[in-house]
Amino acid sequence: MILDKDVKQYxxxxxxxxxxxxxxxxxxxxxxxxxxxxxxxxxxRIKIALTFDNYSSLNQRIExxxxxxxxxxxxxxxxxxxxxxxxxxxxxxxFDENLEYNILVDYSSMTRIWYSSILxxxxxxxxxxQLKINIYFVYSKAIFVPPPEEEVPNRHISPLKGFYNMxxxxxxxxLIIGLGYERIRAFGLTEFLDAETLLFYTDPxxxxxxxxxxxxxxxxLLRIVSDENIFKYSLNKLEHLHRIINSICTKLNENxxxxxxxxxxxxxxxxxxxxxxxxxxxDVWRISxxxxxxxxxxxxxxxxxxxxxxxxxxx
Amino acid sequence: xxxxxxxxDSFNARNLTLKQVAQSYIEYNKYNELITNRSSLLMGPxxxxxxxxxxxxxxxxxxxxxxxxxxxxxYDIPFISIYIPTDxxxxxxxxxxxxxxxNNSEFVEIIPKALINTNIFLHTLKTFKALTDTLDRDxxxxxxxxxxxxxxxxxxxxxxxxxxxxxxxQEFYKRLDLINVLINKVRKHRIDPDKYDYPDFFYQEFxxxxxxxxxxxxxxxxxxxxxxxxxxxxxxxxxxxxxxLELAPAWLQTTLFRxxxxxxxxxxxxxxxxxxxxxxxxxxxxxxxxxxxPILLWLYTNKHEKxxxxxxxxxxxxxxxxxxNINVKPENLFGSSDLEKCLKLENxxxxxxxxxxxxxxxxxxxxxxxxxxxxxxxxxxxxxxKGIDLKVPKSINRLEDSxxxxxxxxxxxxxxxxxxxxxxxxxxxxxxxxxxxxxSYGWNNICKISDGNxxxxxxxxxxxxxxxxxxxLSSKSExxxxxxxxxxxxxxxxxxxxxxxxxxxxxxxSSSLITLKGFIQTIGFYFQSNILTxxxxxxxxxxxxxxxEINHKYISLILLGLYLGAFVLLDPVENISPEGVIxxxxxxxxxxxxxxxxxxxxxxxxxxxxxxxxxNARIIENQSKLEL
Numbered sequence: 038m039i040l041d042k043d044v045k046q047y048x049x050x051x052x053x054x055x056x057x058x059x060x061x062x063x064x065x066x067x068x069x070x071x072x073x074x075x076x077x078x079x080x081x082r083i084k085i086a087l088t089f090d091n092y093s094s095l096n097q098r099i100e101x102x103x104x105x106x107x108x109x110x111x112x113x114x115x116x117x118x119x120x121x122x123x124x125x126x127x128x129x130x131x132f133d134e135n136l137e138y139n140i141l142v143d144y145s146s147m148t149r150i151w152y153s154s155i156l157x158x159x160x161x162x163x164x165x166x167q168l169k170i171n172i173y174f175v176y177s178k179a180i181f182v183p184p185p186e187e188e189v190p191n192r193h194i195s196p197l198k199g200f201y202n203m204x205x206x207x208x209x210x211x212l213i214i215g216l217g218y219e220r221i222r223a224f225g226l227t228e229f230l231d232a233e234t235l236l237f238y239t240d241p242x243x244x245x246x247x248x249x250x251x252x253x254x255x256x257x258l259l260r261i262v263s264d265e266n267i268f269k270y271s272l273n274k275l276e277h278l279h280r281i282i283n284s285i286c287t288k289l290n291e292n293x294x295x296x297x298x299x300x301x302x303x304x305x306x307x308x309x310x311x312x313x314x315x316x317x318x319x320d321v322w323r324i325s326x327x328x329x330x331x332x333x334x335x336x337x338x339x340x341x342x343x344x345x346x347x348x349x350x351x352x
Numbered sequence: 353x354x355x356x357x358x359x360x361d362s363f364n365a366r367n368l369t370l371k372q373v374a375q376s377y378i379e380y381n382k383y384n385e386l387i388t389n390r391s392s393l394l395m396g397p398x399x400x401x402x403x404x405x406x407x408x409x410x411x412x413x414x415x416x417x418x419x420x421x422x423x424x425x426x427y428d429i430p431f432i433s434i435y436i437p438t439d440x441x442x443x444x445x446x447x448x449x450x451x452x453x454x455n456n457s458e459f460v461e462i463i464p465k466a467l468i469n470t471n472i473f474l475h476t477l478k479t480f481k482a483l484t485d486t487l488d489r490d491x492x493x494x495x496x497x498x499x500x501x502x503x504x505x506x507x508x509x510x511x512x513x514x515x516x517x518x519x520x521x522q523e524f525y526k527r528l529d530l531i532n533v534l535i536n537k538v539r540k541h542r543i544d545p546d547k548y549d550y551p552d553f554f555y556q557e558f559x560x561x562x563x564x565x566x567x568x569x570x571x572x573x574x575x576x577x578x579x580x581x582x583x584x585x586x587x588x589x590x591x592x593x594x595x596x597l598e599l600a601p602a603w604l605q606t607t608l609f610r611x612x613x614x615x616x617x618x619x620x621x622x623x624x625x626x627x628x629x630x631x632x633x634x635x636x637x638x639x640x641x642x643x644x645x646p647i648l649l650w651l652y653t654n655k656h657e658k659x660x661x662x663x664x665x666x667x668x669x670x671x672x673x674x675x676x677n678i679n680v681k682p683e684n685l686f687g688s689s690d691l692e693k694c695l696k697l698e699n700x701x702x703x704x705x706x707x708x709x710x711x712x713x714x715x716x717x718x719x720x721x722x723x724x725x726x727x728x729x730x731x732x733x734x735x736x737x738k739g740i741d742l743k744v745p746k747s748i749n750r751l752e753d754s755x756x757x758x759x760x761x762x763x764x765x766x767x768x769x770x771x772x773x774x775x776x777x778x779x780x781x782x783x784x785x786x787x788x789x790x791x792s793y794g795w796n797n798i799c800k801i802s803d804g805n806x807x808x809x810x811x812x813x814x815x816x817x818x819x820x821x822x823x824x825l826s827s828k829s830e831x832x833x834x835x836x837x838x839x840x841x842x843x844x845x846x847x848x849x850x851x852x853x854x855x856x857x858x859x860x861x862s863s864s865l866i867t868l869k870g871f872i873q874t875i876g877f878y879f880q881s882n883i884l885t886x887x888x889x890x891x892x893x894x895x896x897x898x899x900x901e902i903n904h905k906y907i908s909l910i911l912l913g914l915y916l917g918a919f920v921l922l923d924p925v926e927n928i929s930p931e932g933v934i935x936x937x938x939x940x941x942x943x944x945x946x947x948x949x950x951x952x953x954x955x956x957x958x959x960x961x962x963x964x965x966x967x968n969a970r971i972i973e974n975q976s977k978l979e980l
Contacts, residue, residue, distance in 0.1 A: 190865070192855055193855060194855040195448050196444070196445060202532050203445055203463070203532055205474065206441070224853040229440065229855055231366065294441060
């Protein structure tokens, strides 16, 4: 299927305006995992809660499981770093009865593999009839929690499964980093790839504590990179962010092999994935500490961002 | 286009086109070693200029250089180069792919091979195009049609490929598309890779098709009017220039390395690599000197230091003009490092000392000796052992003049500066973690601490130039010693912290996470204590030998440190060895010396790494709060 080149941002009203054919959430370790389901209780014909294989006895996990169970969700267990469970599930869903389907994905507490695999599934979904799949990705922002004092060193850097291409070193690498507030991630990427760099981060005027922390912890990198290569964005203007990413990647793809490495808020990651599909030849990579300690519990601050992206069949 | 705030970013040759490399190229005498009519192996850490030198062999770069400088270099080089790049993005993609499909053994072998071949053929094509671009169109248009027809056959391209360089290039990109579609279909289980009928190009080797292509070029164009082609010997010798050998798959590394030994009539091999390669030695192993020319791009002899300083003068002078619009010799901006000059700033009374060096009554040397003897019993013991009585200044003449100046003086000055009266060793240690060396300044010092690395010296100069941001800069002004020292300390620390962010800069040993930063600090503080806080020695330890007693997991950290430039190999004769780093001698990069308060000395004594690690068992694990 073809991904529509435009995305559309909605207010939270959309969550209750549509009777969804499918709702996919993650029953994770964070308090915010259940925020959208509990606050808006969207209507869905099929409601699935992905649950992590481990840490099932953590208090918040138990609470989330109870909540989703009470709201009529069916649980599917999955490891956080695999896409197989989701792909296997989506292969069982019928998309041949109607011309258009609406899917709600609450990716606030999902791993990158999980929500990227949903996009990847529909990218290669073959249909012989006219079909449109509307995916509403909703994200609940968390109350700011400062980064841990002790930083865990970088251990792994690699492409994201399904979102990389074999390339030829004919053009130099361009690294587009979505900055997070962990000091050493972005620098680790630049050290590893030794490439030209563009930086994106949330506008301090908009995001307050988080963005200020990002600026503080990435001060060295922000000093080195030219101002023309630094882009600030707002989570309230995701369509605008999408256009910027799309424009930059389209223009520079001719002279560079582009890697987008999102280290910050998930909506940036989502748009990186979308543009990787749209433009082709764009890799999405990740850098991680590789240490699996106890997960951090984050609570929603009440802000929810909804973004629509649609797949259309070629028939 | 990408904009650069600092010189540092714009000096990564990997990101520059061949023309851009030529436009920014500063002559470096290592290039003369590279253009000899033999295979070569350039070795050095990241940023030392390997890619620049290799790219400067290409037709496109030489034509541009000729245009700018009126140089005849393009005619002096006896071969035609084909530059074949690789990079870490490519390596990582291939490794990830091989891991993702590890259950399909044939698939994970032939895909990378097809990519490598396509890369080599594509860059060979680009070289042919660059060469024919120098020819008169009327002369060559027909020949290009016939030539490209031959190339299509040689490289197993589709028969219906149109006869032009552009179309052939597009076919190679189509191959890349095919490979990616194939991978996606296998991933989605739409194709069984064991049953797929792969096109012929998946099974090609690269050398013979490249040879055939080069022969075809000669057949059609050797009698052309091209002065470039005619300037080469007949038959033409081609240099296959493979960059960053350490990033290539192991089988390709071995193949290319063995090619260094071959007496191929058609090809030379110009390879680049990190400073140390591990290879099993056998009768096929090429021999440095007789089979190939090793070219080492780091400082390990006095002659190299002099050449390097000359190069830095030209490089930085040119960059200062280009970026900051000032026409000034770097020495005028940064001054010249001098221990006594520095001490005079700290001790104004020294300005009245007329004679600096001789152990006369009012000499800085004597004063420093006396001051240290008062607070350092081990130094007093040393003087006594040599029969030196500081009340009789001329007794210092019992020491060889060279021993005083070469060995003793810098140690004495450093120790005297950092040890306070009646201070415990532990107090000194703690204090030295917080203070800066006032001796790290001056252009000659900056050249030394950049350790033969152009990117490093440009980064250092850039950082130092920030000191001028808010003040006016003229050709007569000099950056203050104090500012330079503080900034060089900050730069030194910053490099240590930046290297520590590398994803491979950690390893697990006995359930503890050992970081590259902690590892370097263990070694650096060991050397520091040898000089500053342990008993006085005329030749404190300043280098280490990787002995076989160390845990083998440290080897990955040492190799990474070598690649990044944190460690410097001091046994260049054995830069290719079956033992790898074992039994090799290293020092820390001079860029780390300001951070560890170490004086740059010649002939530093070595100690086994296992001894250093045992003594300084405070390896800092799992570094907290990296300060960038």
